[in-house]
Amino acid sequence: MAIKLYNTLARKKEEFVPLQDGKVTMYVCGPTVYNYIHIGNARPAIVFDMIRKYLEYRGYHVHFISNFTDVDDKIIKAAQELGEEVPSLAERFIEAYFEDIEALGVKKADLHPRVTETMPDIIEFIEALIEKGYAYEADGDVYFETKAFKEYGKLSSQSINDLQMGARIEVGEKKKDPLDFVLWKEAKQGEISWDSPWGKGRPGWHIECSAMVKKYLGDTIDIHAGGQDLAFPHHENEIAQSEALNEQKMAKYWLHNGYIQINNEKMSKSLGNFVLVHDIIQKHRPEVIRFFMLQSHYRSPLNFSEELLESAKNSLERINTTTNNLKHRLNESADFGEIKNWVETVQQFKETFITEMDDDFNSANGISVLFDLVKSANRYLQENHSSKQVLQTFLDTIREIGTVLDISVEAKDEILDEEIERLIKERIEARKERNFSRADEIRDSLKEQGIILEDTPQGTRWKRD
Structure with missing residues (x-):
């Protein structure tokens, strides 16, 4: 039986046919590393790890890439507030990310490229877009000219006219049209920056992934995935940039996981229900969190609460x-x-x-x-x-x-079966030698560890309570 998946671009389930027989190229948008990841970040990490492992189980070789955004406005702001350099702050939270996802049973990607390591490729990508007439410079900034890409809006199923009605140019922006989005930002005083043909600056958010996909996986890949919140504008803008430059489809299949709510409310710092994975795995076994996430279909909305987590446990x-x-x-x-x-x-x-x-x-x-x-x-x-x-x-x-x-079907951190059998044999010998205090001690010790002994005519049986 063939695998079928829901393609956001087609808005329907389609049979999965990779570009190359037996091989899958897959890119998942990773986190912006300015803090510990929250439970909403954990969901795509877990569900796309599950999809990757299932594809491998079905015999595919999966080349899996997931990036780190290690420089952007949020990281710069956090570094300033903490009195820390951007690179050291990003490195600290990349290490924390790996600790959290490893606890959740998520396998590392084949490669985790970083924006700061891909800067020459990003600049080259932007230069090529300018040459082809899809981008323009404006006093140190570079923008993508959205109207030049005729299929803009196809992923989110929105027309340019509808999008333009709700768009506006913010104060200080130099773009021609409200829908145009930034590819390169001129550096502000004191900000981390890189040299470019347009002066010192840093890339916009959307161009990062387009450049990384092209560099590490090619012009067209099998699966591009991420949270539902990334479908627009992030993935829409990725498509515009990549397909304008490469003149071919960026990805055959676009997968998006559903939102997470906390106690039936949207998660936000203002509501005080912002749940960090770093905190929750101090209170709950990480394998329970993974099991809880996978109990719902990845595209369905998911409500997170202590009661539901206890039920999953x-x-x-x-x-x-x-x-x-x-x-x-x-x-x-x-x-x-x-x-x-x-x-x-x-x-x-x-x-x-x-x-x-x-x-x-x-x-x-x-x-x-x-x-x-x-x-x-x-x-x-x-x-x-x-x-x-x-x-x-x-x-x-x-x-x-x-x-x-990758869920724990066998109890962890418990006394091993071999040790139980050894203690039962010791207890039998103790009873033969009429050392009843030792026999009772072994029985009570096992009971404290959730092991119940039952003495029968056929011998001693045991079970976990």
């Missing part, structure tokens, strides 16, 4: 419990029960998972399939079946789906 723990119970049953000596139909049933869950994920990377439905698989495994355990082949098939399939989504 409980759901993840139910999966962990089933996985541990399967491992425990596998350690028992008995091996009996019907095999074929159960193995076929488990295989069907895997096929259903792939079908759901092939439909626009629907992790919400994929996780629903995982829960159905867990319910089936619990039924198998409750009916006291003990085929090692079936138990292993259940366990392997739960682990496989967990690996694809």
